[in-house]
Amino acid sequence: METEFTPLVSAFGGVLIGTASVLLMLFMGRIMGATGILAGLFSPASREDFYWRAAILAGMVSAPLAYLAVMGQMPAVQVPVSTPMLLIGGFIVGIGVTFGSGCTSGHGVCGMARLSPRSITATISFMIGTGITVFVIRHVIGG
Amino acid sequence: MRILATYLIGLIFGLGISISGMANPAKVLNFFDVAGTWDPSLIFVMGGAVIVAFIGYRFVLKRPTGPILDRKFLVPSSNVIDLKLIGGSLVFGVGWGIAGFCPGGALPALGTGRIEVIVFTAALVAGIFAARFLMHFRRPTAPTQA
Numbered sequence: 001m002e003t004e005f006t007p008l009v010s011a012f013g014g015v016l017i018g019t020a021s022v023l024l025m026l027f028m029g030r031i032m033g034a035t036g037i038l039a040g041l042f043s044p045a046s047r048e049d050f051y052w053r054a055a056i057l058a059g060m061v062s063a064p065l066a067y068l069a070v071m072g073q074m075p076a077v078q079v080p081v082s083t084p085m086l087l088i089g090g091f092i093v094g095i096g097v098t099f100g101s102g103c104t105s106g107h108g109v110c111g112m113a114r115l116s117p118r119s120i121t122a123t124i125s126f127m128i129g130t131g132i133t134v135f136v137i138r139h140v141i142g143g
Numbered sequence: 144m145r146i147l148a149t150y151l152i153g154l155i156f157g158l159g160i161s162i163s164g165m166a167n168p169a170k171v172l173n174f175f176d177v178a179g180t181w182d183p184s185l186i187f188v189m190g191g192a193v194i195v196a197f198i199g200y201r202f203v204l205k206r207p208t209g210p211i212l213d214r215k216f217l218v219p220s221s222n223v224i225d226l227k228l229i230g231g232s233l234v235f236g237v238g239w240g241i242a243g244f245c246p247g248g249a250l251p252a253l254g255t256g257r258i259e260v261i262v263f264t265a266a267l268v269a270g271i272f273a274a275r276f277l278m279h280f281r282r283p284t285a286p287t288q289a
Contacts, residue, residue, distance in 0.1 A: 003170040003182045010184040013163020014191025020156035021192070022199030027148045029210030029217050032156060034247035039271050052149040057250060059153020064254035066154060067161045075161035077252055078169035079259040081243050089242025090249075090263040094270015096235025097246060098278070099227050101219075103235060104165075105156075105247035108189060113196035114218065121224050122232040129236020134175040137240065 001080045021110050028052060033106020035097040100126070145212050157251035163188040166252035168243025168259075175240060238270075 021032035030036075037053050044050035067075050081089070097103045100122055102111065107126075111119020164170040164184055173182035209215045239245050244252070244263045252260040 001169045001173075002180045003164075003167070003173050003184075005182055006164065006184045007187045010163045011187040011191040013159045013161070013165070014188035014193075015195050016155055016159030016162065017165075017188070018159075018192035018195025018199065020152050020159060021196045022203055023152045023155065024149070025200060025210065025216065026203045026206075027152070027210055027212045028145070029213045029215055031218065032152075034245070034250055035271075038246060038250065038268070042268075042271075048145070052145050055146045055149040056153035056156075059150040059155075060157035060160070060251040061153075061254040063154055063157025063161050063251045064166075066158060074255050075252075076164070076167045076170075077255050077257050077260065078167055079243065079257075080169050080172065081241070081259075083259070083262055086242050086244075086259055086263045087266045089238045089240075090244070090266025091270040091273070092238030093235055093242060093244070093246065094238075094267040094272075095274040095277075096231050096233070096238055096270075098231070098271050098274030100231025100235050101228065103247060104239075104245045107232070109192045109196055111219075112189075112193045113200055115197075116219065117222055118219070118224055118228060122228055125229045125232035126236035126239065129233040130240040131175045131177075131236075133237045133240025134172055135178060138176055138179055 001078060003078070017105070017109060018113070021105075021113070024056075031106055031110045033102050033110060035101075035103045036106055039098065096126070096129075148212060156247075157254065159192070160248055160251040163191075165245070165248040166255075168248075171245070171248065172240070172243045 024030050024032045037056055041053045064075055102122060107119040107122040112123055160166050165188060170182055170184060173180050174185040204216060242263055246267060249260055249264050253264060
């Protein structure tokens with residue numbers, strides 16, 4: 001499935017992601033990592049800790065509706081992946097981000113911005129993992 | 144105040160994800176499909192996000208009074224690069240390559256109500272719990288809850 005190359009729109013989205021990361025550090029002193037925020041929701045340090053995690057997730061989930069209100073349509077979500085593969089992939093992602101202590105947002109954006117050697121290593125590792133997997137699925141198995 | 148601030152920060156993050164294409168598995172997978180239907184857009188997402196965060200963190204982390212609504216900056220201090228970090232990240236990459244969603248892309252996408260996102264997120268949470276369970280048994284000396 002082809003998708004359109006959108007450098008400006010994508011960079012603007014990236015700027016918003018970076019802005020949210022800076023604001024979360026400014027206000028809460030926290031890393032904007034989706035994995036950390038989600039995982040912490042299930043084992044919050046305190047009631048207060050649970051509340052801010054729930055609030056930030058509520059903000060994320062309401063974003064497509066805000067997008068709909070402004071743009072007149074939902075953001076594109078095209079899924080060229082079968083349900084069993086979504087289940088398998090999701091489960092593997094959950095295991096990987098827990099052992100790796102972060103994902104694209106925590107390591108790839110916040111950690112890279114801090115020039116953290118751990119996050120740079122993690123980002124290179126998952127990019128390699130994803131690249132090889134996509135190649136194998138599309139060009140070796142899929143052919 | 145904390146609730147309102149974090150809600151709005153989540154909204155900005157979610158809008159960034161929605162606009163950038165990170166919530167769209169077709170676009171994400173095409174970024175990695177250099178040998179096929181390559182779409183390099185996502186490098187602009189990462190570039191934009193990292194540059195803004197790099198500059199912003201320089202200023203924010205210098206604040207002597209810490210964050211506005213909390214006591215101190217909680218920034219990871221570990222510099223340990225071990226098999227757990229590299230292996231875990233590689234495994235994450237494999238899962239991302241299979242599903243096309245990463246956690247930061249999927250959570251805002253839940254707001255579209257699409258069943259695919261709900262399926263992925265449920266499996267993601269199951270994977271997080273499975274990993275915690277595995278870690279628990281890998282470290283028998285860790286304190287256990289009675």
